[in-house]
Amino acid sequence: MKKTCETKEKLLQVGFDLIWDSSYGSVSVDDICKRAGINKGSFYYFFPSKADLAVAAYEEHWNEKRPKMDRIFSSQIPPLERIHQWCQYIYEGQKEKAEKYGHVCGCPFASVGSEIATFDEKIRAKSEFLMNSSRKYVESALTDAIREGTVTVKDPVATSLTLQSLLLGMLLEARVQNDLKVLDNMESTILDFIGAKAGSVLATT
Amino acid sequence: MKKTCETKEKLLQVGFDLIWDSSYGSVSVDDICKRAGINKGSFYYFFPSKADLAVAAYEEHWNEKRPKMDRIFSSQIPPLERIHQWCQYIYEGQKEKAEKYGHVCGCPFASVGSEIATFDEKIRAKSEFLMNSSRKYVESALTDAIREGTVTVKDPVATSLTLQSLLLGMLLEARVQNDLKVLDNMESTILDFIGAKAGSVLATT
DNA sequence: ATAAAAGTTGACTGGTCAGTTAAGCGTTGT
DNA sequence: ACAACGCTTAACTGACCAGTCAACTTTTAT
Numbered sequence: 001m002k003k004t005c006e007t008k009e010k011l012l013q014v015g016f017d018l019i020w021d022s023s024y025g026s027v028s029v030d031d032i033c034k035r036a037g038i039n040k041g042s043f044y045y046f047f048p049s050k051a052d053l054a055v056a057a058y059e060e061h062w063n064e065k066r067p068k069m070d071r072i073f074s075s076q077i078p079p080l081e082r083i084h085q086w087c088q089y090i091y092e093g094q095k096e097k098a099e100k101y102g103h104v105c106g107c108p109f110a111s112v113g114s115e116i117a118t119f120d121e122k123i124r125a126k127s128e129f130l131m132n133s134s135r136k137y138v139e140s141a142l143t144d145a146i147r148e149g150t151v152t153v154k155d156p157v158a159t160s161l162t163l164q165s166l167l168l169g170m171l172l173e174a175r176v177q178n179d180l181k182v183l184d185n186m187e188s189t190i191l192d193f194i195g196a197k198a199g200s201v202l203a204t205t
Numbered sequence: 206m207k208k209t210c211e212t213k214e215k216l217l218q219v220g221f222d223l224i225w226d227s228s229y230g231s232v233s234v235d236d237i238c239k240r241a242g243i244n245k246g247s248f249y250y251f252f253p254s255k256a257d258l259a260v261a262a263y264e265e266h267w268n269e270k271r272p273k274m275d276r277i278f279s280s281q282i283p284p285l286e287r288i289h290q291w292c293q294y295i296y297e298g299q300k301e302k303a304e305k306y307g308h309v310c311g312c313p314f315a316s317v318g319s320e321i322a323t324f325d326e327k328i329r330a331k332s333e334f335l336m337n338s339s340r341k342y343v344e345s346a347l348t349d350a351i352r353e354g355t356v357t358v359k360d361p362v363a364t365s366l367t368l369q370s371l372l373l374g375m376l377l378e379a380r381v382q383n384d385l386k387v388l389d390n391m392e393s394t395i396l397d398f399i400g401a402k403a404g405s406v407l408a409t410t
Numbered sequence: 411a412t413a414a415a416a417g418t419t420g421a422c423t424g425g426t427c428a429g430t431t432a433a434g435c436g437t438t439g440t
Numbered sequence: 441a442c443a444a445c446g447c448t449t450a451a452c453t454g455a456c457c458a459g460t461c462a463a464c465t466t467t468t469a470t
Contacts, residue, residue, distance in 0.1 A: 005446090005447080007447080007448085021323060022323050022324050023230060023320045023321065023323075023324075024230070025228060025229070025230025025231055025320070026230055026321070026324060028426075028427065028428080029427080029428060029429080030426080030427080030428090038448090039448060039449055039450070040428095040429085040430095040449090040450085041430085041431085041447090041448065041449060041450075042447070042448055042449080043429095044428090044429065044430075045446090045447065045448080046447095048429095049428080049429080050428070050429090101323075103322070103323040105323070106319065110319075110377055110381070111319050111320070113377075113381040114311065114315075114316050114319060114320070114377050114380055114381055115228045115230070115316070115319075115320045116228065116231070117308070117380050117381045117383065118226060118227050118228075118306075118308040118310070118380075118383075119227050119228075119231060124381060124383070127381050128381050128382050131378070131381065158390070162371070162390075162394050164374070164378070165371055165374030165375040165377075165378055166367070166370055166371045166374055167374065168373075168374040168377055168378065169369070169370030169371055169372065169373040169374030169375070169377065170370045170374070172315055172318075172319050172370075172373055172374065172377060173336070173369070173370055173373065175319055175322050175323075176315070176318040176319055176322045176329060176332050176333050176336065177333050178322065178323075178329070185363070185367075189367050193398065210416090210417080212417075212418085233456075233457065233458080234457080234458060234459080235456080235457080235458090243418090244418060244419055244420070245419090245420085245458095245459085245460095246417095246418065246419060246420075246421095246460085246461080247417070247418055247419080248459095249458090249459065249460075250416090250417065250418075251417095253459095254458080254459080255458070255459090
């Protein structure tokens with residue numbers, strides 16, 4: 001695989017950051033180009049449209065995130081420990097972003113997905129796909145936890161779906177309230193919800 | 206209280222509907238005026254800006270919704286029955302909207318709140334306020350249910366916050382996936398989460 | 411009746427939007 | 441040497457944006 005052009009990468013990264021921070025509709029192609037220090041013509045050399053950049057930026061972001069997720073959700077790690085690390089990872093990510101941009105930003109796929117769901121099918125479908133890809137990690141951890149007997153829930157698919165909703169809702173509220181405190185009880189709420197048995201998660205903090 | 210002008214009411218209603226259906230950023234003042242059959246000058250006679258219309262439209266929508274919510278959450282009704290009716294009300298509302306606009310629309314406060322949270326403080330604050338106003342109904346029902354002993358949860362505030370996140374997350378996913386099926390298990394998930402004791406909810410369907 | 415107040419009209423402004431274009435630069439293969 | 445290719449540049453288009461305005465009509469208060 002050839003190394004992608006620097007300009008293209010810069011556009012993907014800047015585009016993703018700007019759109020995540022504010023919204024798809026309020027970030028213009030000019031904004032992205034200006035911030036990236038790149039001419040508009042180059043933007044349209046690499047991407048046929050603003051929507052295509054958004055989809056590509058999502059893809060890129062996901063690809064960068066995957067190795068970390070694979071590590072967190074490795075089968076070598078006890079399932080409840082995976083959930084614990086995942087919660088920490090989410091919180092840390094939100095905290096970093098908030099410090100960098102001065103706002104709690106929530107889930108990028110959810111924010112933009114919700115924004116344009118009813119009128120841009122390409123982005124909508126990508127959001128849905130990536131949100132589901134993310135959920136599958138949780139599903140597999142739950143499957144293992146159920147087999148192990150360290151949780152009381154029975155159905156890993158249904159539970160992961162509910163957990164996903166809960167998480168997305170919390171991230172949404174954190175964004176709207178612009179307050180990380182919303183996420184403070186995230187892990188305990190999640191562990192409580194799946195009926196994690198006391199002592200099954202090692203204290204690592 | 207004097208009857209508000211017809212034009213103003215029309216703008217509030219059309220503005221709310223259009224923005225809810227698509228998004229704040231993708232609906233222009235011209236769109237709203239055209240759909241309302243009203244001249245742009247009149248728009249700016251009643252509202253100083255597009256953002257002010259949005260805030261006023263939220264307020265109006267909430268005021269229209271309140272009597273129904275007051276009825277559902279009346280202290281005359283058993284607390285778990287209130288939750289049941291509330292779930293039905295949400296589902297029916299989503300279904301109606303979906304049939305009318307051809308999309309699942311989710312929660313208007315959440316969608317727009319999330320969209321502009323990081324750059325329009327007026328709308329952000331209003332979204333937060335209305336989402337919280339809505340939550341308080343649930344909190345009071347939970348308080349009564351706990352007193353009654355028909356649920357296992359202990360803390361009505363914390364539980365209502367979590368329930369709110371769960372609901373917003375589900376509505377968000379229903380919007381992104383454009384599928385009402387996401388909401389199918391909403392009530393049972395909620396009842397399960399609060400530890401509703403079997404037989405405490407009358408079957409009314 | 412009349413004048414002020416309330417509401418309406420449509421043309422207008424200046425800026426921004428997504429996207430285009432044609433000319434040019436630097437590298438690479440032959 | 442030179443031609444093809446990958447990429448960049450900056451000026452451009454035409455549509456659309458939020459918001460303005462002065463002239464107009466309708467309603468209300470006296």
